[in-house]
Amino acid sequence: xxxxxxxxxxxxxxxxxxxxxxxxxxxxxxxxxxxxxxxxxxxxxxxxxxxxxxxxxxxxxxxxxxxxxxxxxxxxxxxxxxxxxxxxxxxxxxxxxxxxxxxxxxxxxxxxxxxxxxxxxxxxxxxxxxxxxxx
Amino acid sequence: xxxxxxxxxxxxxxxxxxxxxxxxxxxxxxxxxxxxxxxxxxxxxxxxxxxxxxxxxxxxxxxxxxxxxxxxxxxxxxxxxxxxxxxxxxxxxxxxxxxxxxxxxxxxxxxxxxxxxxxx
Numbered sequence: 001x002x003x004x005x006x007x008x009x010x011x012x013x014x015x016x017x018x019x020x021x022x023x024x025x026x027x028x029x030x031x032x033x034x035x036x037x038x039x040x041x042x043x044x045x046x047x048x049x050x051x052x053x054x055x056x057x058x059x060x061x062x063x064x065x066x067x068x069x070x071x072x073x074x075x076x077x078x079x080x081x082x083x084x085x086x087x088x089x090x091x092x093x094x095x096x097x098x099x100x101x102x103x104x105x106x107x108x109x110x111x112x113x114x115x116x117x118x119x120x121x122x123x124x125x126x127x128x129x130x131x132x133x134x135x
Numbered sequence: 136x137x138x139x140x141x142x143x144x145x146x147x148x149x150x151x152x153x154x155x156x157x158x159x160x161x162x163x164x165x166x167x168x169x170x171x172x173x174x175x176x177x178x179x180x181x182x183x184x185x186x187x188x189x190x191x192x193x194x195x196x197x198x199x200x201x202x203x204x205x206x207x208x209x210x211x212x213x214x215x216x217x218x219x220x221x222x223x224x225x226x227x228x229x230x231x232x233x234x235x236x237x238x239x240x241x242x243x244x245x246x247x248x249x250x251x252x253x254x255x
Contacts, residue, residue, distance in 0.1 A: 042198045053198040067194070074163075074190060078183065081160075081167040087224035087236055090160055091217045094243040097210065097250055119250025126242030133235035 020084025021131055023076050024092045030073035032099030036107075037066030091130045094123050141204030149212045152196030157219035159189030161227055207251035214247045 041063030045052050056063040080089050098120050104110040166183030169176075177183070201209060217240045224230040 038194075038198065039201070042202055045198075045202065050195055050199050053202075054195050056198070063198075070194065074187065078163050078167045078170065078186075081164045082170050085224065085230045086160065086164040086228055087221050087230045087232070090220045090224075091236075091240050091243060094214065094217065094247065097247055101250055115249045115252050119246045119248070119252070122242050122246030122249060124246075126239045126244075126246055129239030129242060130236055131239075133233055133239060 016083035017085070017088070020080040020082075020089055021092060023080035024084070024089050025095065027073045027076040027080065028093055028095040029099055030069050030076065031093065031096040032103055034066045034069035034073060035096065035100050036103055037062050037069065039066075041066060088130055088133060092127050095127055098123055141208040145200045145202075145204035145209060146212060148196050148200030149209045150215070152193040152200060153213045153216035154219060155189050155196065156193035157216040157223060159186045159193060160216075160220050161223040162186030162189060164224075164228060205251075207248060210251045211244055211248045214244050217243060 041056060041060045042053070044060070044062070045056055057067050058064060077089075077093075101110075101112075101116055101120060105112045162182050163186035166180050166186055169180055169182065171177070171180075197213065221232060221236060221240060225232040
């Protein structure tokens with residue numbers, strides 16, 4: 001009780017929002033790993049259709065791994081959404097694209113051109129703008 | 136250099152997936168607000184269940200939509216989901232729809248375009 005009186009409700013809310021942003025940040029890293037697995041699995045589907053895509057979640061190891069990671073990241077997102085504003089927390093997920101591009105560059109030796117660097121810079125700036133926006 | 140044209144069906148698939156996903160996010164938020172760490176409470180949290188279900192459905196659309204077409208076209212369409220989410224946030228959770236948020240999301244959309252414009 002005495003400790004609670006030291007912090008104002010506004011401080012407490014700001015701390016909760018920060019914790020939410022940190023959680024969704026972790027969520028994007030898991031989401032990026034998931035996307036790489038899903039992309040890998042999706043391109044190896046013999047006859048792409050809604051049915052084979054749905055079945056592939058269980059039968060295709062790459063898709064299965066991807067969706068499991070996706071599930072973990074969704075759990076983190078739910079915990080983040082508990083205290084965080086949806087309109088601020090959700091756009092942060094765009095960082096996933098940044099991690100995917102970096103992972104593709106470092107692990108799969110994809111190219112990293114000017115457009116990609118520009119895109120990454122814009123996304124990071126956009127996420128920062130949303131994250132800093134007034135609650 | 137190969138020019139793969141993005142089929143309209145892929146765009147519709149991904150657009151639909153993003154729309155369903157944004158509705159899912161709104162349900163996840165509604166469910167998260169009532170989050171309690173007991174099996175009974177989690178099992179009866181239908182908002183969370185609807186959110187997760189919508190998420191799964193949207194992923195199926197993404198997998199299917201992404202099998203054909205250019206990511207520079209498809210991923211920005213996926214990112215349109217952030218705009219829908221801003222709308223749901225305002226309607227259902229009375230979160231302010233500020234110019235800053237809209238500006239940030241717009242930067243993200245343009246960024247997603249550039250990021251994938253290079254990867255062909």
